[in-house]
Amino acid sequence: MIPEQEYDLYGGTPPHQQTDTSLDAALAVEPLVNGLQVGVLSYFRQCGERGSTDDEMLVTFHALHPNTLAPRRRELVLKGFLEASAERRVTRWGKKAIVWKVVEAVE
Numbered sequence: 001m002i003p004e005q006e007y008d009l010y011g012g013t014p015p016h017q018q019t020d021t022s023l024d025a026a027l028a029v030e031p032l033v034n035g036l037q038v039g040v041l042s043y044f045r046q047c048g049e050r051g052s053t054d055d056e057m058l059v060t061f062h063a064l065h066p067n068t069l070a071p072r073r074r075e076l077v078l079k080g081f082l083e084a085s086a087e088r089r090v091t092r093w094g095k096k097a098i099v100w101k102v103v104e105a106v107e
Helices: 020-032 035-050 054-060 066-078
Strands: 082-090 096-102
Touching: 035 054, 035 066, 035 096, 054 066, 054 096, 066 082
Parallel strands: none
Antiparallel strands: 082 096
């Protein structure tokens, strides 16, 4: 379990789409994930139905090391926020990679 911490990014609230429902959802998730997990989960939510491979995530978060991002994605899978889809896409290195997507109903 991740210890509760004050969220100090984005003005003190998790990333959201500036709507009341989005903010409510972001605040409900905040105690469950740490700051990096919030950022990774926000990224996957922005990807929508297209989802993302780890390689695509690394391109977006180019300033962070792969050993920082992939474990955060894995933690979100273990918590039930993300899941592997049946889709595969080719990476920058020509290899097939799992496309990860947000789980529709997380309680």
